[in-house]
Amino acid sequence: MQQKNPLLKGSLITIILKLLSENDKMYGYEITRIVQELSQGSLKLTEGALYPSLHKLEADGLLEVSIENIGNRSRKYYSLTKKGKKESVEKLKELNQFFTQMQQVLNLKLSV
Amino acid sequence: MQQKNPLLKGSLITIILKLLSENDKMYGYEITRIVQELSQGSLKLTEGALYPSLHKLEADGLLEVSIENIGNRSRKYYSLTKKGKKESVEKLKELNQFFTQMQQVLNLKLSV
DNA sequence: CAAATATACATAAGAATCTTAGGTATTGAA
DNA sequence: TTCAATACCTAAGATTCTTATGTATATTTG
Numbered sequence: 601m602q603q604k605n606p607l608l609k610g611s612l613i614t615i616i617l618k619l620l621s622e623n624d625k626m627y628g629y630e631i632t633r634i635v636q637e638l639s640q641g642s643l644k645l646t647e648g649a650l651y652p653s654l655h656k657l658e659a660d661g662l663l664e665v666s667i668e669n670i671g672n673r674s675r676k677y678y679s680l681t682k683k684g685k686k687e688s689v690e691k692l693k694e695l696n697q698f699f700t701q702m703q704q705v706l707n708l709k710l711s712v
Numbered sequence: 713m714q715q716k717n718p719l720l721k722g723s724l725i726t727i728i729l730k731l732l733s734e735n736d737k738m739y740g741y742e743i744t745r746i747v748q749e750l751s752q753g754s755l756k757l758t759e760g761a762l763y764p765s766l767h768k769l770e771a772d773g774l775l776e777v778s779i780e781n782i783g784n785r786s787r788k789y790y791s792l793t794k795k796g797k798k799e800s801v802e803k804l805k806e807l808n809q810f811f812t813q814m815q816q817v818l819n820l821k822l823s824v
Numbered sequence: 825c826a827a828a829t830a831t832a833c834a835t836a837a838g839a840a841t842c843t844t845a846g847g848t849a850t851t852g853a854a
Numbered sequence: 855t856t857c858a859a860t861a862c863c864t865a866a867g868a869t870t871c872t873t874a875t876g877t878a879t880a881t882t883t884g
Contacts, residue, residue, distance in 0.1 A: 610722070610841095610870065611814060618818050629832050639813040649871055651834060673832060673879050692818070699811060701751040702723060706730050706804070722841065722870095741861050761842055763863060785850050785861060 612645070612653055614695045617662070617680070617688035625666070625677040628654055654678060662687050724757070724765050726807050729774070729792070729800035737778070737789040740766055766790060774799050 615635060620626060626634075628650055635645040654676075657663040662684035666677045680688060731746060732738060738746075740762055747757045769775040774796035778789045792800060 612870080615814075615817055627832080628834095629830095633831095635817055638817045640816075642809065642813050643817065646872065647832090647834080648836090648873070648875095653870090655834095670832095671880075675832070695814075695818070697754070699814075701754050702727075702807075702811075704752075705727060705747055705750045705755065706807070724841080739861080740863095741859095745860095758843065759861090759863080760844070760846095760865090765841090767863095782861095783851075787861070 611695060612649060613657065614691040615645075616650075616653060616657065617684065617691055620663070620678060620680045621685065621688045625679040627675040627677050629675075657684070723807060724761060725769065726803040727757075728762075728765060728769065729796065729803055732775070732790060732792045733797065733800045737791040739787040739789050741787075769796070 616631065619631060619634065628647070632645045632647060632650060635643050654663065658665060658678070662681055663678045664681050666679070668675050668677055727747065728743065731743060740759070744757045744759060744762060747755050766775065770777060770790070773793055775790045776793050778791070780787050780789055
């Protein structure tokens with residue numbers, strides 16, 4: 601079955617960590633907006649994917665939460681812990697390597 | 713739980729189609745070898761992932777099979793159907809777009 | 825002002841894709 | 855003759871995502 605929206609292909613965690621390494625704190629809804637904006641609408645980060653991932657990263661000690669109230673509405677701001685900063689660098693390195701490897705596999709003409 | 717081996721991240725189908733678009737016919741075991749070789753051993757295409765994917769592509773009419781016997785051992789050679797050739801181009805385009813989008817999201821410095 | 829859209833969080837079912845762990849059998853090398 | 859390589863295969867379970875909900879507040883628009 602074909603998927604209609606482009607996949608994140610296992611890169612969601614890396615995206616979150618990277619964005620948070622460039623911004624002191626961000627909240628979930630904000631992250632979905634920024635990803636859509638930066639990809640000109642082609643990457644749809646669904647909330648059903650994002651929120652569970654944020655909770656997992658928090659449970660793993662990579663993110664910490666602070667709640668802010670805007671009027672009657674509340675935001676959960678996430679920021680990187682020390683461990684999260686380390687992991688952010690690690691994950692970005694891995695993803696870069698993956699892209700490099702994929703390009704090697706996909707671009708090279710094979711002689712039969 | 714961390715994964716030890718790099719993921720294929722949903723790109724396996726694309727890899728198969730691309731390799732077959734450059735080689736008239738290939739068999740499963742051969743594909744696992746070539747992917748390892750081209751990625752200098754960093755991408756491990758497990759057989760548990762590959763064979764079911766080949767069967768799916770065949771069932772979807774993108775690949776066709778011809779069996780060759782080498783002594784007492786038999787190989788199942790796969791090659792692209794017409795539909796498979798079309799899809800191969802399509803999938804490669806998609807993956808390239810994905811890489812481009814990811815780079816936009818991951819490289820850009822955000823101003824807060 | 826009412827209705828629709830945007831903001832902001834969340835979960836749960838199911839699909840898709842992969843790893844891990846087996847299994848069978850032949851061939852070649854040590 | 856035993857081990858590694860070749861060559862196929864499947865099944866259980868994990869992970870990651872989509873799709874579909876649900877709740878509630880705030881803002882825009884007709």
